[in-house]
Amino acid sequence: MVGRLLAAALITVLANQAPAYAVTLAQKLTALSVxxxxxxxxxxxxxxxxxxxxxxxxxxxxxxxxxxxxxPDRPLGFDFRMPCRRHDFGYRNYKAVTRFPANKEHIDKAFLFDLRTVCGDYAGARKVACDRLAWSYYQAVSHVPAGSVRDVSAGSSAPAGSRADHVG
Known part of the structure; x- marks a missing residue:
């Protein structure tokens, strides 16, 4: 509920401050941070x-x-697609505004947060397995220096607005 209110407030602010579809860099950075x-x-x-x-x-x-x-997007059946989507969003969009190196760490921490949220739906041995996979996925991205991360915006597989793999 709080997230929806936050998104709605941000949409209202941006829509009221900018003419049709024009967004300033400051507005974009604020939205990216949110x-x-x-x-x-x-x-x-x-x-x-x-x-x-x-x-x-x-x-x-x-x-x-x-x-x-x-x-794998669903290692051992754990659905990591949404965390990966938001991670890609952060990487692609901070690169587009040339603020990626300064923001990589918090994007990666948000990725770990999202992965752990997925794992929170499990208990016992399944949760332990999910948590270990989540940590492995996080380690894979967090140890790569910002300057050596490939340009993920080039050659991406789905067009903006694509819902081919939309979950719920």
Whole structure:
């Protein structure tokens, strides 16, 4: 609920401050910050925007994704697609505004937060397995220096607004 309210407030502010689809760099950075924090409210705000892709967000942001890149999207049945989508969103959009190195760490921490949220739906041995996989996925991205991360915006597999792999 808080995330939806946060997203709605951000949409209202941006829509009222900018002419049709024009978004300033400051507005875009504010929205990116709201959408890429390791918090429940941030994850909910991003998911709400991703599901609706209002015209201002569709034109202002790159929503493409290759999901979990070359790693399985659903390792051992754990659905990591949403965490991978939000991670791609953070990487692609901070690169587009040339602020990626300064923001990589918090994008990666949001990724771990999202992965752990998925794992929170399990108990016992399944939770332990999920948590270990989540930690492995996080380690895979967090130890790569920002300057050596490939340009994920080039050659992405899904066009903006694509829902080919939309979950719930």
């Amino acid at each position: 959408f890429t924090q390791p918090t429940t409210a941030s994850a909910a705000a991003w998911r709400d925007a991703w599901e609706r892709q209002e015209p201002w967000t569709a034109y202002a942001f790159d929503w493409t994704t290759d999901l979990c890149s070359s790693s």
